[in-house]
Amino acid sequence: xxxxxxxxxxxxxxxxxxxxxxxxxxxxxxxxxxxxxxxxxxxxxxxxxxxxxxxxxxxxxxxxxxxxxxxxxxxxxxxxxxxxxxxxxxxxxxxxxxxxxxxxxxxxxxxxxxxxxxxxxxxxxxxxxxxxxxxxxxxxxxxxxxxxxxxxxxxxxxxxxxxxxxxxxxxxxxxxxxxxxxxxxxxxxxxxxxxxxxxxxxxxxxxxxxxxxxxxx
Amino acid sequence: xxxxxxxxxxxxxxxxxxxxxxxxxxxxxxxxxxxxxxxxxxxxxxxxxxxxxxxxxxxxxxxxxxxxxxxxxxxxxxxxxxxxxxxxxxxxxxxxxxxxxxxxxxxxxxxxxxxxxxxxxxxxxxxxxxxxxxxxxxxxxxxxxxxxxxxxxxxxxxxxxxxxxxxxxxxxxxxxxxxxxxxxxxxxxxxxxxxxxxxxxxxxxxxxxx
Numbered sequence: 300x301x302x303x304x305x306x307x308x309x310x311x312x313x314x315x316x317x318x319x320x321x322x323x324x325x326x327x328x329x330x331x332x333x334x335x336x337x338x339x340x341x342x343x344x345x346x347x348x349x350x351x352x353x354x355x356x357x358x359x360x361x362x363x364x365x366x367x368x369x370x371x372x373x374x375x376x377x378x379x380x381x382x383x384x385x386x387x388x389x390x391x392x393x394x395x396x397x398x399x400x401x402x403x404x405x406x407x408x409x410x411x412x413x414x415x416x417x418x419x420x421x422x423x424x425x426x427x428x429x430x431x432x433x434x435x436x437x438x439x440x441x442x443x444x445x446x447x448x449x450x451x452x453x454x455x456x457x458x459x460x461x462x463x464x465x466x467x468x469x470x471x472x473x474x475x476x477x478x479x480x481x482x483x484x485x486x487x488x489x490x491x492x493x494x495x496x497x498x499x500x501x502x503x504x505x506x507x508x509x510x511x512x513x514x515x516x
Numbered sequence: 517x518x519x520x521x522x523x524x525x526x527x528x529x530x531x532x533x534x535x536x537x538x539x540x541x542x543x544x545x546x547x548x549x550x551x552x553x554x555x556x557x558x559x560x561x562x563x564x565x566x567x568x569x570x571x572x573x574x575x576x577x578x579x580x581x582x583x584x585x586x587x588x589x590x591x592x593x594x595x596x597x598x599x600x601x602x603x604x605x606x607x608x609x610x611x612x613x614x615x616x617x618x619x620x621x622x623x624x625x626x627x628x629x630x631x632x633x634x635x636x637x638x639x640x641x642x643x644x645x646x647x648x649x650x651x652x653x654x655x656x657x658x659x660x661x662x663x664x665x666x667x668x669x670x671x672x673x674x675x676x677x678x679x680x681x682x683x684x685x686x687x688x689x690x691x692x693x694x695x696x697x698x699x700x701x702x703x704x705x706x707x708x709x710x711x712x713x714x715x716x717x718x719x720x721x722x723x724x725x726x
Contacts, residue, residue: 309568477609
């Protein structure tokens with residue numbers, strides 16, 4: 300099977316996103332504590348959402364870097380840890396009401412709209428809020444987004460073989476939470492970039508039958 | 517003083533939300549590959565926002581024993597796995613957040629005393645920020661808060677088990693995470709803690725009488 304492995308730590312927003320009818324054929328939930336080389340060998344990409352357990356990820360970092368070395372893509376959103384990624388994430392207050400009080404001053408000031416992740420997006424669709432910044436990124440990394448202070452929001456590097464892209468945006472968590480209605484735009488771009496398949500157009504819905512399960516995996 | 521175990525999913529901000537104080541001593545149980553939490557000595561099990569519901573499903577019998585012993589569970593998260601006795605949480609994104617409002621249904625224990633319900637409904641004038649989805653409660657449980665569509669979003673269940681189950685539909689609550697907001701979610705949390713403390717003292721008196 301090809302597709303995207305969503306490394307998750309039992310958080311419900313990750314689960315809601317990956318089990319949504321629109322995305323469930325393209326994402327496979329992989330419980331981080333059960334991650335093995337074999338469980339991701341046939342995948343195109345890995346997605347590591349915000350609210351992940353970075354201590355658990357760090358213990359399995361070799362598996363992730365072997366996946367990258369084989370040419371896979373890895374997407375990291377929200378925070379991260381230098382215990383497994385050669386970069387420094389730093390927390391900042393979250394402003395998720397700017398679009399009410401300062402609609403012309405979004406948290407991201409510069410975006411590389413030539414990158415497939417952002418192609419065709421309106422500025423508002425390319426940033427809803429950020430969870431901190433990167434104060435250090437790997438040598439030679441390309442910066443794709445900065446905030447108004449010039450701090451790094453999104454970057455990517457190919458130094459490990461495949462592409463590692465990290466952002467302090469949190470599209471998977473927020474789309475799973477369902478409180479921001481325009482995230483189909485970003486998440487469809489993200490999915491197409493990660494696995495080469497664009498989800499069917501339309502709004503993500505939730506499958507109520509997927510909730511209250513007695514077994515997983 | 518109450519003793520609480522907090523389920524720790526390795527999230528960086530958790531320790532700021534549950535700092536020990538005069539009312540509650542917190543202890544964290546970190547989730548790992550072989551998660552086997554110890555609840556001995558605890559009065560309350562807290563499952564905060566951002567918890568691991570695969571891990572909780574794997575220890576659900578231990579949670580059931582904790583509740584059977586008369587202790588309290590507080591879950592402020594969306595439990596998509598079936599580990600909470602008697603109650604189910606369901607995610608739903610079909611209702612516009614701009615239409616979300618909450619109302620008190622039944623407050624038998626005064627846990628909403630002083631709480632400004634608008635602080636749960638609005639953040640910077642934006643509604644629908646707090647809870648997600650809704651709860652299908654035990655029909656005999658008491659629904660504390662319901663949403664615009666009459667769905668339970670906060671429940672106090674004293675009937676499914678000998679213990680007390682306090683649930684929000686993923687509405688985050690914590691000890692200290694909302695400091696400075698008078699009448700806000702922090703007060704609701706402290707009122708809930710006060711209720712559990714009173715309930716525990718009542719049980720102790722009954723035990724002494726017996």
